[in-house]
Amino acid sequence: MATTINHEVKLDGVWLSVYGYYYEGDLGDYLNPPEPEGFQISFVYLEGIDITDLIDCRLDEIEELIIQEHYR
16 A cells, blocks of 8 residues: 655746655566556645645656656
């Protein structure tokens, strides 16, 4: 069972509180292809207000920021 993880991310000078799930990925083997690591956003909050739908077009960018800052 996955647990929700919280990260604080600065995007365009504004601190966002991002909740989601991190997937470690897998190197794969002869029978299974490799799976990339990833972070799937559930919610994005700005000062306690859910703005996930408002910044939908930038969620991929935020996910990549989180992976770069916290998992690599």
